[in-house]
Amino acid sequence: MKSIIKNQIVTALLFSITVLNAQSQSLNERPRNSKDIISVEFLKNIEFLGFVLHIGDTEADYSQTFTNHPLRLFLDKKREQLRNEESISRVFELGEELSYSLFVELFTKMDELPHNDGYEIPSELLQKYSLNTSADISLMQEIMEQVYIFYEQSEFELFWKTHQEWYKGALKEINEIKPDNVLIDVLENFYGQQFAKYKIIPSLTFWPGPGFGFEGENIAFFVLGPFNHDLKFNNTERLKTLAIHEFGHAFANHILETSCINIIEETRPLFDPIAESMYSQSYPGWSYSVNEHFVRAGEVLVPEMMNNKSLSESNLFFNTEEKNFIYLSFIVDQLRKYRILEGLSYEESVQKTLEDLKKKFMP
Incomplete structure (x- = not known):
């Protein structure tokens, strides 16, 4: 049988x-017939989102979690410098009831920061997360205004440019083991x-373990944090x-x-x-x-x-x-x-x- x-x-x-x-x-x-069917790419927006979460989460003890890794030690130092900025406090206060998935999807799909002329959040994304009222839209606009302010205050551009060695190493690591067309x-x-396309978007600033899967215009993609505390x-x-x-x-x-x-x-x-x-x-x-x-x-x-x-x-x-x-x-x-x-x-x-x-x- x-x-x-x-x-x-x-x-x-x-x-x-x-x-x-x-x-x-x-x-x-x-x-x-190759591994090229899945692309791997770090996104500056997603790294900034992880940067924001690291610095603004006052309940997490990141120093104990990522002891001695140079990138995380740098983030801990920035956390002490920036955690009391009004802009980061407002982002967490305003976004307290909203899901991580909303911001991961938003930061993945929106234009690369900084946005000198602002950014209009697509209505379909707001509807997906049941943000349908004028009050909801105003809330998201205010959150994003504070995000832009903090982006400049945090000097994230400098962080992104001066830590590329870690990103290049991680990119090579993932490309060697990523799934293929089978x-x-x-x-x-x-x-x-x-x-038509499949993409993996890793992050070194996210905490270990999470994955967030989405679809876009004929593309399937997901964001993931490191597999362990060594950012591997x-x-x-x-x-x-x-x-x-x-x-x-x-x-x-x-x-x-x-x-x-x-x-x-x-x-x-x-x-x-x-x-x-x-x-x-x-x-x-x-x-x-x-x-x-x-x-x-x-x-x-x-x-x-x-x-x-x-x-x-x-x-x-x-x-x-x-x-x-x-x-x-x-x-x-x-x-x-x-x-x-x-x-x-x-x-x-x-x-x-x-x-x-x-x-x-x-x-």
């Missing part, structure tokens, strides 16, 4: 990958979608898992946030058993948790499709046992059934999986 199921999976995968490769030929402008092909196959990015498997996860957000979020809104609302009581652990991981509601469950299902199924059983199993164990994504195993099984074995579209597979989740776990 197991061999029959295994053969079905292999047959389904080979068929869908063949279809995908035929479709891929239309993207002639995209590099194929991972991208399997991601596109699994989600049934494509982007030298873990191949971790980078692969992060790429699966964060690029997964670009593929999955728009589906979950549009065609699945009603069923997500109907299953909202399922958040109660995991609310505490989700809040502690900065997922403040059921819709956020659903997105994370499905993207983490990709962390299990994509390595499985690449015959990387150990990574698939370790990702499943970590997310269920360590991170308390209690519905993940069920979601993985249903997605495997609908998307891989039956060949339904990713959108249809997600919708059916959510319906099954409701039947299985709702009273």
Whole structure:
């Protein structure tokens, strides 16, 4: 029986990958068959955002976290010099209730600082984060005015220019271990979608661990902090898992946030058993948790499709046992059934999986 199921999976995968490769030929402008399919780039805006977070977060003890690293020692020194500036205090006061993701996405997509003539935040970005009122818009404008003031006060341009040796070393490190076109092909196959470009945006000023995945104009990209307190990015498997996860957000979020809104609302009581652990991981509601469950299902199924059983199993164990994504195993099984074995579209597979989740776990 197991061999029959295994053969079905292999047959389904080979068929869908063949279809995908035929479709891929239309993207002639995209590099194929090499690691160049994923670009890596440090952005001055993102480094400044990390700089702001480092200096303005009065509760964090960064000196203990990054002892002896030259770049972090420099940031600690700047922190003592600048933490009482009115502009940085106002940024944190005004932005206290807003999410990190908003600012990461904004700083990634906006024109490079400094903005001598200001910057108009796109309305679609404000709407995405439910900032729809005139008061919301005024709040964001005031925050950005203080950001511009602090940019000049902090002399960040000097920091950016005088620490390029660290950025060049990190860029070389990531380019040596970044995923290649094989991972991208399997991601596109699994989600049934494509982007013309894929980009990793690392940061040396962010704290270790975070990742933020977004989509832009036919591009999927994500921002990530260092992997450890030595500001290193030298873990191949971790980078692969992060790429699966964060690029997964670009593929999955728009589906979950549009065609699945009603069923997500109907299953909202399922958040109660995991609310505490989700809040502690900065997922403040059921819709956020659903997105994370499905993207983490990709962390299990994509390595499985690449015959990387150990990574698939370790990702499943970590997310269920360590991170308390209690519905993940069920979601993985249903997605495997609908998307891989039956060949339904990713959108249809997600919708059916959510319906099954409701039947299985709702009273």
